[in-house]
Amino acid sequence: MIDMSLIDGLSIQISQMLLVLVSAPLLTGLVRRVKARLLRRQGPPLLQPYRDLIRLVRKEAVIAESASWLFRIVPYIVFAATWVAAALVPTFATGLLFSWSADLIVIIALLGSARFFLALAGMDVGTSFGGIGSSREAMIATLAEPALIMIVFTIALVAGSTQLSTVANAMLAGVGLRVSLGMALIALIIVAIAENGRIPVDNPATHLELTMVHEAMVLEYSGRHLALIELASSIKLLLYASLIACIFVPWGLAPAGAPLHVHLIGVAVYAAKLGVAGILLALFETMIAKMRVFRVPDLLGAALMLGFLGTLLRFVSRSL
Amino acid sequence: MDKFAFDIAHFLAGSLVLVSLMLLYQDRLSALLNVFAFQAVVLALSVSWQAYVQGAPHLYLTAAIALIVKAIVIPVALHRMIRRLGIHREVETALNVGTTMLAGLALVALSIVVVLRVTADAGTLAREDLAFALSVVLLGLLMMVTRRNAVSQVVGFMSLENGLILAATGAKGMPFVVEISVAFSVLVAFIVIGIFLFRIRERFDTVDLQALDDLRERRG
Numbered sequence: 001m002i003d004m005s006l007i008d009g010l011s012i013q014i015s016q017m018l019l020v021l022v023s024a025p026l027l028t029g030l031v032r033r034v035k036a037r038l039l040r041r042q043g044p045p046l047l048q049p050y051r052d053l054i055r056l057v058r059k060e061a062v063i064a065e066s067a068s069w070l071f072r073i074v075p076y077i078v079f080a081a082t083w084v085a086a087a088l089v090p091t092f093a094t095g096l097l098f099s100w101s102a103d104l105i106v107i108i109a110l111l112g113s114a115r116f117f118l119a120l121a122g123m124d125v126g127t128s129f130g131g132i133g134s135s136r137e138a139m140i141a142t143l144a145e146p147a148l149i150m151i152v153f154t155i156a157l158v159a160g161s162t163q164l165s166t167v168a169n170a171m172l173a174g175v176g177l178r179v180s181l182g183m184a185l186i187a188l189i190i191v192a193i194a195e196n197g198r199i200p201v202d203n204p205a206t207h208l209e210l211t212m213v214h215e216a217m218v219l220e221y222s223g224r225h226l227a228l229i230e231l232a233s234s235i236k237l238l239l240y241a242s243l244i245a246c247i248f249v250p251w252g253l254a255p256a257g258a259p260l261h262v263h264l265i266g267v268a269v270y271a272a273k274l275g276v277a278g279i280l281l282a283l284f285e286t287m288i289a290k291m292r293v294f295r296v297p298d299l300l301g302a303a304l305m306l307g308f309l310g311t312l313l314r315f316v317s318r319s320l
Numbered sequence: 321m322d323k324f325a326f327d328i329a330h331f332l333a334g335s336l337v338l339v340s341l342m343l344l345y346q347d348r349l350s351a352l353l354n355v356f357a358f359q360a361v362v363l364a365l366s367v368s369w370q371a372y373v374q375g376a377p378h379l380y381l382t383a384a385i386a387l388i389v390k391a392i393v394i395p396v397a398l399h400r401m402i403r404r405l406g407i408h409r410e411v412e413t414a415l416n417v418g419t420t421m422l423a424g425l426a427l428v429a430l431s432i433v434v435v436l437r438v439t440a441d442a443g444t445l446a447r448e449d450l451a452f453a454l455s456v457v458l459l460g461l462l463m464m465v466t467r468r469n470a471v472s473q474v475v476g477f478m479s480l481e482n483g484l485i486l487a488a489t490g491a492k493g494m495p496f497v498v499e500i501s502v503a504f505s506v507l508v509a510f511i512v513i514g515i516f517l518f519r520i521r522e523r524f525d526t527v528d529l530q531a532l533d534d535l536r537e538r539r540g
Contacts, residue, residue, distance in 0.1 A: 178327070179334035298417055302345060305421050309341065309428065313334050316432055316451055 005257065009097035012263070013087070016096060019267070020086040020242075024234040025049035027241065027278050032205075034282035049234065053227045061223030064125045074121035075221065075228040078114045082232040085110040086239040090246050092266035094165040095256030102164045104152045107243075108145065111195070111236070115141055118229075122217035133216030136293060140201065140213065143300035144194050147187055150307025154184040155247060157314040164243075168250040180310035185248050187310070190303035192240035196233070198281065200291040201299070213293075241277040242270075249273060325373045329445055332366035333452040336486060337428060340459040343479055344424050345417060348409075349402050349471055353395050356475050360390035363482050370489045373445075379489055385503050386485060394478065394510055401514060402471055405521060420466050427458040449490025456483030470520060470527040474513050481506050 029046045036043025063071065088102040088110075096102060115137065122134035156162045158178055159170035175181070194201045197214040206212060218229050246253070252269030254262045291299065339359040346352040364387040371379030431454035439447045460480025464473045484502065517527055524531040 179331045179338070182331075183338065298345075301418050301421060305341065305425060306338075308425055309338065312425075312429055312432060313330075313337075316436070316448060 006097070008257070009095055009099075012093050012095055013097040016091055016093070017083070017087040019091060020235060020238055021083065021231075023271075023274065024086075024231065024238040025053060027238050027274055028234040030275065030278040031237075031282045031285075034279050035286055038282060038286045049230075053231060056222075056227035056230070057224050059223045061225050064127075064220055066126050067220070068124055070117075071121050071124045071220075072225075074117045074124075075225040075232075077117045079228040079232045079235075081110045081114040081117075082235045082239070085114075086235045086242070088164070089239060089242045090165050090168055090253060091242045092252075092270040093254040093256075093258070093263055094168055095254070095258070096165070099163070099165040099256075104155070104162045104164060104167075105149075107164075107239075108148055108152070111239075112141070112145060114232070118217055125220045127220065129216045129219050133213055133219070136213040137217060140194055140296060140300065143297055143304060144191050147300060147304040147307050148191050150304060150311055151184045151187050151191065154180050154307060154310035154314055157311065164246060165256075168246050168253055169255075171247065171250045172253070178314075180314045181248075183306040183310035183313075185244070187303040187306035188244060188247075190299060190306075192244065193284075194296070194300055194303075196237045196240060199285045200288050201296050203290055238274070241274055241281075245270070245273040245277065325369075326445060328369055329366070329373065330448060332362060332369055333449055333486065333490075335362050336366060336482070337452050337455050337459070340456045340479055340483075341421065341424055341428075343475065344420050344459060344463055344466075347417065349407060349469070350399065350409075352472060352475055353398050353402070356398075356479060357391045357395040359479060359482055360386055360395075363485060364391065366486065367489045382485065382489065382503075385500075386482075389503060389507060390478065390482070394507075397510075397514070398471065398474070401517065405471075405517070405527060407469070407471070407527065420462070423466075424459050424462055427462060428455045431455040431458055446490045450487055453483045453487035453490065456480070456486060459483075468528050468530050470513075470517050470529055473529070474510070474517075477509070477513075478506065 026046065026049070029044070029049045032048070033043045033046055085107045088096070088098060088107055090096060090099070090102065119134040119137050122130035122137070124130070152162060155167060158175050158181055159167040161167060161170070193199075197204055202213040202215075204214070206215070214233070218226065221229055252266055252273075254266035336359065339355060339362055342355050343352065343359065346355055364383040367379055367383040367386060371377065371383065432451045435447065435451035435454055439450060442450075457480050460476050460478075460483060463476030463479065467473050467476060481502070488498070488502075520529075520532075521527055
């Protein structure tokens, strides 16, 4: 006899995987559109990222002669790791089948391995651009990852777990006004901006050699490989938005075992949260200028400091 | 005391430590002064919350003094001063932000460990306030040590004094006369330092205190 909760969990898990896959380019399109409107430009239509992806898939994938087998498999690894990570973050419901493995540290590790392989692929062809991109990405990552770990510690000390559905439930139950949570939120936003290569750390819309980080790494890719990498970076943006929403504004998440209409409300609330996140991101990017690459460690150092301070303050109020 | 009151006090005192670290992070003088004014606002909020919780009306007066003198009068005066000295756009490059921040975090950790060990039998709120107040004092001292510009050192001194006020409000029964005299002595110190700044500039054409050291070396 098959357990009903297993079927429920599985169907929620599958719909979540499809949801993140389908809505990720839409979020990217929304950010681009709002940014263009704020700059008084017409801007591309909302569905443009989908069209770009389809166009890229149809095109031939050109591979450099000096590329090894690694160059060919990296897009698939990056896409798979990012997709799995995004599927683990509770977006509209907490009753995911794999919620026992939806641990913050697992998600960081998945994203870290995706970045590791992408940096390797950037150096694989042997052009100077890829090398620059990879070394800059590594510089950002060495600061962003410890900051993310400190944020996780702060959240875990407040909520009593690193498992995301437990964290969301603890936040829903109310943890009081915590200054360390505010610090964790600011630090997480800084890390999210750095990891997704948004302004002020990197500019996703430019191909100017002095400024680019992510774009320099993937410069040699084309065709379906490029489509996979672009989709993976859209999913990563969606993942960070869902992560912030799940930890800091968990209202509207459907609890495990809830009836269907609660889940539908959960999806609607999630869409609203993503919309707000996209508009806020576009506003922020319009208001701020890009930083020099060598100023980025200062910004990420501030995130690291906030995470560390949050953990420290949490220890004070726990030991009283 | 109920949990909510404690949470608010924790939030405000923690924010004060955070703003102290923000002061260390700023390397532009006018931004530094703005953050300093913000710290005074947070301090005033924290003190008035303590006044409400403890039912001590004289603390409202302390908060008002902090708000008027430190959030408005001193920052405005310092802004005008750096404008007259022509250093309002100056960027201090002598210090490395990362190292200073690490030192600052170490000081915060140190003061938390020390205060929690020493004050084992005091009230919860007082213990926490003392831990945060000691952090703010040490961060102000760190700022005075690491900066070379005289105006930044003044700001460090003033933020150190903010920590003292936080400690005074956390510990119940601090006489109001003491607080008043502390506030006025800081104001006097500010005026004296202001006069000194102009004297230093007249002599050396700079408010970089490194110039004083150079002079001493030349004589010695």
